[in-house]
Amino acid sequence: MPWLVLGDFNCVKSSAEKQLGVPPTWYELKDFNDCCLSLGLHDAPTTDCFYTWYSNNDDNPVWCKLDRVLLNNEWLEAGLHCGVHFNPPGCLSNHSPGIISLFDLPAPKPKPFRFFNMWADHPNFLAIVENEKRCEKLNFGYHKSDGIVVTSVAEIGQEFVAYYTSLLGTEGRTLPMDSGVFEWGPKLSSEQALELCRARNISNSEFNFHPKYEKLKITHLLFADDLMLVSHGIVGNELDSILASTEFTRGEMPVRYLGIPLAAQRLTVINYLPLVDKIAGNISKWSAKSLSFVGRLELITSVIQGVECFWLQCFPLPAAVVDKIHRLCRNFLWNSKRASVAWEEIYHPKEEGGLGIRHIQSWNVALLARVLWNIHRKAETLWVKWVNEVYLRGASVWD
Numbered sequence: 001m002p003w004l005v006l007g008d009f010n011c012v013k014s015s016a017e018k019q020l021g022v023p024p025t026w027y028e029l030k031d032f033n034d035c036c037l038s039l040g041l042h043d044a045p046t047t048d049c050f051y052t053w054y055s056n057n058d059d060n061p062v063w064c065k066l067d068r069v070l071l072n073n074e075w076l077e078a079g080l081h082c083g084v085h086f087n088p089p090g091c092l093s094n095h096s097p098g099i100i101s102l103f104d105l106p107a108p109k110p111k112p113f114r115f116f117n118m119w120a121d122h123p124n125f126l127a128i129v130e131n132e133k134r135c136e137k138l139n140f141g142y143h144k145s146d147g148i149v150v151t152s153v154a155e156i157g158q159e160f161v162a163y164y165t166s167l168l169g170t171e172g173r174t175l176p177m178d179s180g181v182f183e184w185g186p187k188l189s190s191e192q193a194l195e196l197c198r199a200r201n202i203s204n205s206e207f208n209f210h211p212k213y214e215k216l217k218i219t220h221l222l223f224a225d226d227l228m229l230v231s232h233g234i235v236g237n238e239l240d241s242i243l244a245s246t247e248f249t250r251g252e253m254p255v256r257y258l259g260i261p262l263a264a265q266r267l268t269v270i271n272y273l274p275l276v277d278k279i280a281g282n283i284s285k286w287s288a289k290s291l292s293f294v295g296r297l298e299l300i301t302s303v304i305q306g307v308e309c310f311w312l313q314c315f316p317l318p319a320a321v322v323d324k325i326h327r328l329c330r331n332f333l334w335n336s337k338r339a340s341v342a343w344e345e346i347y348h349p350k351e352e353g354g355l356g357i358r359h360i361q362s363w364n365v366a367l368l369a370r371v372l373w374n375i376h377r378k379a380e381t382l383w384v385k386w387v388n389e390v391y392l393r394g395a396s397v398w399d
Helices: 026-039 073-077 117-121 125-139 155-167 190-197 236-246 268-287 293-312 318-336 360-377 381-393
Strands: 004-008 046-048 069-072 082-086 098-102 218-223 226-229 255-257 260-262
Touching: 026 268, 026 318, 069 082, 082 268, 117 125, 125 236, 268 293, 268 318, 293 318, 293 360, 318 360
Parallel strands: 046 082
Antiparallel strands: 004 069, 082 098, 218 226, 255 260
């Protein structure tokens, strides 16, 4: 029977659902996520406010997503619609009032074309395709300036080339540039611009290198349009002055960059929650569909392990995270909490009686071994120089 449950659950499902305050621990998130996964509950689509609760304390503000609407698998399988609109909190309480819309279907989105291989096995497949191509040629044409319709692909191409060739060397009227766009937002004075362009001797200035970057004289890291400045000793009023002049917001490590966490210290289990949430979210969506055993196995080997690979090549996964991923995949594969075959047996290749699923720990070690190989072969890169200077300190990576 389709049903939904809504209200204040007084807990969050991930660390991203809480801003400021004490971050939630792994054990605080575990029970609620396990409950939703066991019952097959999914969050209904929401609009407007993401955080639905405010602490009402300006000295120590905290924002959380505590209120939600959860749908069961039968609701999704029946194709029923449910949407939730959360207004800002503070009207009646520090919780956001939610407006639920049932059975009000949104405008359908255009569906992409998908080709099924079974179509090619139809005896009239080639004849139908040829007929469609012939119809397209009859319906497609280009009107020349003299009114003649050209249907040949070669002639249409020649007309396009001739038209744009005739534009070479010509002039046309364009809209005047709006100089006001340069007035929007803060801008540098002429003195500030000159100061930025002036060569600076850092060794004689008040700039302090970060202890781990001083020997290589690294002041910043730049990737595409992202810039990270590294220094030491900027605190108090000086930091507040920088934030005020740049209008940046102050953040703390760890932060997520390109989907993975960047931390100044060793990652804890809670830092791997985005990976677990990603896998659990995919499995929750798939569990609502009628999938065969082979279909569930294919999703694990292609999609789930593809998501894992992105993290496995960057960090060693803790045992608690590996156990959580095992549990999610095992319950999804067997569609039950009781497995018919031990998970360690499934890791074997199909030729040896297994299902060909990669062993997470072994795959993690294999991908991280590439890091050692890069340190050995790419000695001239800045990253390898930094690793040799800070961690290896002249020793060989094979020692």
